[in-house]
Amino acid sequence: MDLQISIFLLFFLFTAGHSLSCYECTSQTCTQEIQCPYGLTSCLNAKFNVYVAPVTVRGCAPSVCPSGSINLGFGRGSSLCCNTDLCNDQKLPDPANAPNGMKCYSCDGNTCSNTVKCSGTEDRCFKATATIGGKSQVLKGCVSKSLCDATKLIPGVESASCCEGNLCNGVSSITQSFLFLCCSLLSFVLLH
Template identity: 55%
Template structure:
């Protein structure tokens, strides 16, 4: 019995003093080639790595960021002119590799620019939902991961009106043709069943 208690106390002693170590860097215009190792503060349980892309006019920029975090949720979004992918892991130095832009997944959603909300964007990686968020007079549309829909505060939209949907281009106005075809198919099914 004393041996079990001694082993248990040694385990607590060695694990309680261990702090997570993560790679750290912030490069708004490129890769994390000059990353450093950081001992995370107490309470940090995750290493993060993210890539962000911004396009303004004809100019685009892609940057990377790595750090420690108390909590982290792997997720991705694309709002047309701004896109971000965040990767999380929970062991020492697990964020060595830069996050890469994920490959398109075949889904499309509407996004808004300064002129209209009828533009389309190709979703990538885990972006399996379309989102529409309105805060005041502003409307935000695009592709998001399910985790963002589950926790809309992580999308930065706070208490605004947020809706997510799963269909292709589901975050735009339905056209009269689609509604008409749906109505015709429903009526045809009704008549065939009765």
């Protein structure tokens, strides 16, 4: 019995001290390795193209780290999470792959009536309010379900919602609400 306890304790001591190693950088070539701090149990590899300027980020992430893609109209991004040593050097899936037939509304700063074509795993439309540079902004676009489920983890996001179906994140729902309000008001006037 004492031998079993000793082996268990020895195994525990050897495995408890091991933390995950990930590449960390914000450029295209990453060679810096880091040991992840306590609580960060995944490696993240993310890339976002705003207009034509790509930004790559690699590093440690919490265990709830989704993989997927997002399309805001003015920029596209994708992320990949993994949980083995130095696994975040993998090539990311191209977020601009073949359209999947779905469309969502997007915002350009002045209006949110633009549309974008969703592609790959982007199977949801989203609407979010976020604080960017001290200013509250509405963001709309296409997103993968896995990223939709993790919007609460993104700093600066005040509210976010996702929906399924073409153009479910915008103008049509406002038009329907306005139409319902007008019909209700008209019936009230006619019946009283």
